[in-house]
Amino acid sequence: MAKDKTQYICNECGGSSPKWLGKCPHCNAWNTLVESAAESTAPSKNRFAALAKTAEVTTLADIEATDVQRTPTGHDELDRVLGGGIVEGGVVLIGGDPGIGKSTLLLQALDSLQRSGLKTLYVTGEESGAQVALRSRRLGLDGSQVSVLAEIQLEKILATLDATRPAIAVIDSIQTVYSDQLTSAPGSVAQVRECAAHLTRAAKASGTAIVLVGHVTKEGALAGPRVLEHMVDTVLYFEGDTHSSFRLIRAIKNRFGAVNEIGVFAMTEKGLKGVSNPSAIFLSQHSEPVPGSCVMVTLEGTRPMLVEIQALVDSGGPSPRRLSVGLDRDRLAMLLAVLHRHAGVACMDQDVFVNAVGGVRISEPAADLAVMLSITSSLRGKALPKGFLAFGEVGLAGEVRPAPRGQDRLKEAAKLGFSVAVVPKANLPRKNDKAFDGLTVHGVDRIEEAMELARSLA
Incomplete structure (x- = not known):
């Protein structure tokens, strides 16, 4: 028998090559070419004909456009990440580690x-209908009327969507779905793409909102080509530690809302429950102030959160x-150099360990001031006062630069009962603003002022 022809497909860009190469010739990514069966070159009806629609050139001024309508899912934290709710005809891709709670949350939302x-x-390709029903009963969803289809063939799924016309459909997962038009196995780059x-085209044509569940690789990226993320409207990542009951959903891309929004959930016996005050997770409960600890306010999308450094x-x-x-290691080295040069605090012969409590990752430079104050507090063995917080970016010249949306950060701190704040002068609140009652705010221009102020308050 003649050997079946094969080709090599890039996991990153979807480009093909007739032979294996260490580096993709299309996107220059290393070790991304995967062997798959070559598609037949026999003349046949173009399988993309249904995707192509005739359109006319129109100016923007002549196109009628209205704000998209959002349908709340009944879970406030999920709605926050989605930008307010499910959008008609929108396509959402959600990825995460196995067993982290993707299917559980989507079943609750449905x-x-x-x-x-x-x-x-609910289209399931990984479980039977009985398994989904058992999970719904474990979650306490008695008498649920959610329709379930156990199917992995694309053509049958599209036919069901066309016949039933649901408002929202979940495909769990996209890696198990295959099309008869292709000879490659389910989960291959060509099939997933x-x-x-x-x-996606079916969602746009019918108005059905579709949620695609995606697997992740051991590096944490969504399995399949990166073009998958470009096709959809919203990309969400489920994050969390298996040893912790808390889960985070982070928006990486959202055409209908803000990116970098996060939703916080707690895993319970009855499924995932939203956490309305996530600051409580990221703050340690000390009966008395301890050396080496400083609270800051970070922004995740539109939400200010208090995190202990x-x-x-x-x-x-x-x-x-x-x-x-939880913080950038290179930035820590830079802050130690600034601390030595401009504040006279030397840590050259000291081991320095810095941690953001609760497993949160802080990427914004507004954490600089809190990191430097916590390092100084630990070095001197003196705790900062109770109810103390600080935020602000520190430059190489020792200046303290303002942080974006400083008023919102201070309002969140005042609401949670903090009493003293050290912030950049540009972030000082207006006088007689009752939103900051009980919070004494000190403005600083340079790191030396901040250190001197912290010593006087300790």
Whole structure:
């Protein structure tokens, strides 16, 4: 028998090559070419003909456009990440580690939407209908009227969507779906790309909102080509530690809302429950202030959150260590140099460890001031006062620069009962603003002023 022809497809860009190469010739990514069966070159009807629609050139001024209508899912934290709710005809891709709660959350959301009067469909390719029913009973969704379809063939799924016309459909997962038009196996680059393209087009044509569940690789990226993320309207990542009951959903891309929004959930016996005050997770409960601890206010999308920064400075050897968890390690080295040059605090022979409590990742430079104050507090063995917080970016010249939306950060701190804040002068609140009652705010221009002020308050 003649050997079947094969080709190599890039996981990153979807480009093909007749032979294996270490580097993709299209996007220059390394070790991304995967072997798959070559498609037949026999003349046949173009499988993309249904995707192409005749359109005319129109000016922007002549196009009627209205704000998109959003349908709340019944879960406030999920709605926050989505930008207010599900959009008609929108396509959402949600990825995360196995067992983190993707299917659980989507089943809960579908049940809430079904009870509100919307028609829903749950397409499962990894479980049987009985397994989904058992999970719904474990979650306490008794008497749920969510429609379930156990199917992995794309053509049958599209036919069901066309016949039932649900308001929202979940495809769990896109890696299990395959099309008869292709000879490659389910989960291959070609299958994932084409199935996602057809489902996206079906959503836009019918108005059905579709949620695609995606697997992730061991590096944490969504499995399949990166073009999958470009096809959809919204990309969400489910994050969390298996040893913790808390889960985070982070928006990486959203055509209908703000990116970098996060939703916080707690895993319970009855499924995932939204956490309305996530600041409580990221703050340690000390009965008395301890050295090396400083609270800051970080922004995740539109939400201000209080996070505790902890530092431990200990005597090191000839090559001291600098280790940070949840913060940029290179930025920590830069802050230590600024601390030495402009504030006279030397840590050259000390090990420095910095941690953001609760497993949160802080990427914004507004954490600089809190990191430097916590390091100084640990080095001197003196705790900052109770109810103290700080935020602000620190430059190489020792200046303290303002942080965006400083008023919102201070309002969140005042609401949670903090009493003293050290912030950049540009972030000082207006006088006689009652929103900051009980919070004494000190403005600083340079890191030396901040250090002197912290010593006087300690």
